[in-house]
Amino acid sequence: MTQRVDTLLIFGASGDLTARLLLPGLGQLLTAQPERRLQLIGAGGVSWTDEQWREVVRTSFGDCDAEGPAVEAVLASTRYVEADVTDHDQLEKLLGMATGTPAIYFALPPAVAAAVVTTLQTVDFPSDLILALEKPFGMDVPSAEKLNAELAKLVPENQVHRVDHFLGRSTVFNILGLRFANRIFEPVWNSDHIASIDIVYDEQLGLEGRAGYYDKAGALVDMIQSHLLQVMAVLAMEPPSTLGADDLRDAKEIVLRATNIRGGDPLASSRRARYTAGTIDGRQLPSYVDEKGVDPARETETLAEVTLEIATWRWSGVPITLRSGKALGERRREIVITFKPARHIPTGLIGVSSPTVLRLFVAPDAMSLEIDINGPGDPYELERASLDATFGDGQLLAYREVLAGILDGDPSLSVRGDSAVEGWRILAPVIEAWRADRVPLDDYPAGSSGPESWTPIG
Numbered sequence: 070m071t072q073r074v075d076t077l078l079i080f081g082a083s084g085d086l087t088a089r090l091l092l093p094g095l096g097q098l099l100t101a102q103p104e105r106r107l108q109l110i111g112a113g114g115v116s117w118t119d120e121q122w123r124e125v126v127r128t129s130f131g132d133c134d135a136e137g138p139a140v141e142a143v144l145a146s147t148r149y150v151e152a153d154v155t156d157h158d159q160l161e162k163l164l165g166m167a168t169g170t171p172a173i174y175f176a177l178p179p180a181v182a183a184a185v186v187t188t189l190q191t192v193d194f195p196s197d198l199i200l201a202l203e204k205p206f207g208m209d210v211p212s213a214e215k216l217n218a219e220l221a222k223l224v225p226e227n228q229v230h231r232v233d234h235f236l237g238r239s240t241v242f243n244i245l246g247l248r249f250a251n252r253i254f255e256p257v258w259n260s261d262h263i264a265s266i267d268i269v270y271d272e273q274l275g276l277e278g279r280a281g282y283y284d285k286a287g288a289l290v291d292m293i294q295s296h297l298l299q300v301m302a303v304l305a306m307e308p309p310s311t312l313g314a315d316d317l318r319d320a321k322e323i324v325l326r327a328t329n330i331r332g333g334d335p336l337a338s339s340r341r342a343r344y345t346a347g348t349i350d351g352r353q354l355p356s357y358v359d360e361k362g363v364d365p366a367r368e369t370e371t372l373a374e375v376t377l378e379i380a381t382w383r384w385s386g387v388p389i390t391l392r393s394g395k396a397l398g399e400r401r402r403e404i405v406i407t408f409k410p411a412r413h414i415p416t417g418l419i420g421v422s423s424p425t426v427l428r429l430f431v432a433p434d435a436m437s438l439e440i441d442i443n444g445p446g447d448p449y450e451l452e453r454a455s456l457d458a459t460f461g462d463g464q465l466l467a468y469r470e471v472l473a474g475i476l477d478g479d480p481s482l483s484v485r486g487d488s489a490v491e492g493w494r495i496l497a498p499v500i501e502a503w504r505a506d507r508v509p510l511d512d513y514p515a516g517s518s519g520p521e522s523w524t525p526i527g
């Protein structure tokens with residue numbers, strides 16, 4: 070670790086992301102690496118004193134049992150400024166408070182973040198400034214391209230961190246290790262042997278008071294356009310020579326550039342649905358449309374499924390389905406790789422033969438390889454068995470890793486500008502078809518596994 074950043078400015082310090090994810094991530098990082106020293110400055114719309122802000126930081130640090138000299142040093146010195154960060158003078162004042170190399174974390178609504186990027190063009194700042202932007206990055210191809218162009222006026226690409234916290238998860242490294250450090254997986258990691266891939270992220274959480282953001286985004290933009298496409302890119306990429314930022318991000322970008330909606334047909338290759346009232350683990354949820362702040366006329370989906378194809382030698386013909394939804398009965402977070410059937414099963418073996426399935430479970434990370442064996446009974450009869458392994462909790466905690474990348478000026482685990490645009494390009498036909506109501510909006514009771522008419526995946 071070589072920390073490059075001396076001052077972390079969090080814009081949107083009074084918001085949900087800061088308290089719930091960023092500060093705990095920072096607390097974990099400073100606990101694990103107590104030699105770090107950092108000036109932390111929060112700026113937000115709420116009128117807090119330094120002491121009130123310190124309490125916010127202390128509470129978030131407490132939530133993750135953060136401790137040690139680096140934590141104490143931040144708590145002792147952190148400051149808060151009530152500011153409109155889109156305003157030239159206030160922005161200049163905030164940057165003036167920073168010592169050494171600053172990083173700005175935009176924990177702001179996307180439109181406000183874009184406005185700050187514009188204002189920054191009129192402000193003096195150190196040339197080594199690092200900018201960290203949250204998702205969603207733009208709302209379509211033109212707006213993402215425009216934001217990239219605006220950022221390029223400020224700092225070089227490798228000083229821009231487009232945060233995707235799924236890339237900070239152990240899962241990504243477990244996929245890299247599994248694929249590239251073992252001789253047995255990579256030779257079969259292609260369309261000769263793999264029939265289909267499903268990436269599923271079903272949540273039991275409902276809206277959790279986030280209508281202001283979620284009702285405009287929906288499940289497709291919230292989860293698939295960003296996180297699941299990134300996971301897919303890691304799963305499908307060619308072996309990189311190194312895990313350096315250029316090699317890793319080039320390899321992912323090549324996958325994304327080759328990815329399209331399967332058959333170019335969003336009607337056949339996408340499904341959407343919205344939850345109605347129901348119960349999850351004894352918790353009563355209202356219908357999505359009755360949640361506070363939801364505009365039913367938007368027809369926002371809370372469950373999205375999209376099937377893609379990757380037009381490369383390795384993946385041609387393999388359907389890859391990405392699915393994510395809220396208020397589902399079972400929390401299911403897994404990557405399912407279904408292999409093609411064996412080429413020939415020797416005559417004489419009886420019983421049902423099923424394809425080999427590799428399941429990679431996300432947080433906690435684990436895997437299971439489901440195979441047919443000649444079990445303990447009749448030696449001629451095939452039985453199903455599962456080889457299971459847990460990867461353990463892993464050292465990587467998503468926002469801790471995101472922040473480590475920012476503070477150390479290492480963009481390997483952030484999304485490069487071209488890849489952020491590709492995400493929108495890939496899904497544009499689906500977004501357009503859904504807007505035009507060409508794909509029906511189904512419904513499912515909260516607590517169920519999704520609409521009854523949908524065939525299960527994975």
Ligand SMILES: NC(=O)C1=CN([C@@H]2O[C@H](COP(=O)(O)OP(=O)(O)OC[C@H]3O[C@@H](n4cnc5c(N)ncnc54)[C@H](OP(=O)(O)O)[C@@H]3O)[C@@H](O)[C@H]2O)C=CC1
Pocket residue numbers: 080081082083084085086087112113114115152153154155175176177178179181203204205282
């Ligand atoms: N919350 C989450 O779980 C996640 C959020 N994100 C992303 O993080 C970003 C922030 O989300 P979230 O924290 O939920 O949003 P919130 O609405 O909770 O917080 C936004 C913050 O920005 C502040 N703010 C808005 N305008 C200004 C301004 N002009 N000057 C200074 N401060 C301003 C608000 O202050 P005030 O309200 O006082 O105006 C508030 O503190 C979004 O891009 C979101 O998509 C990404 C992943 C998860």
Ligand SMILES: O=C1O[C@H](COP(=O)(O)O)[C@@H](O)[C@H](O)[C@H]1O
Pocket residue numbers: 272274291292467
């Ligand atoms: O970015 C987001 O991710 C979370 C799911 O990630 P997790 O790490 O909290 O499991 C999702 O609930 C949220 O809607 C989305 O904005």
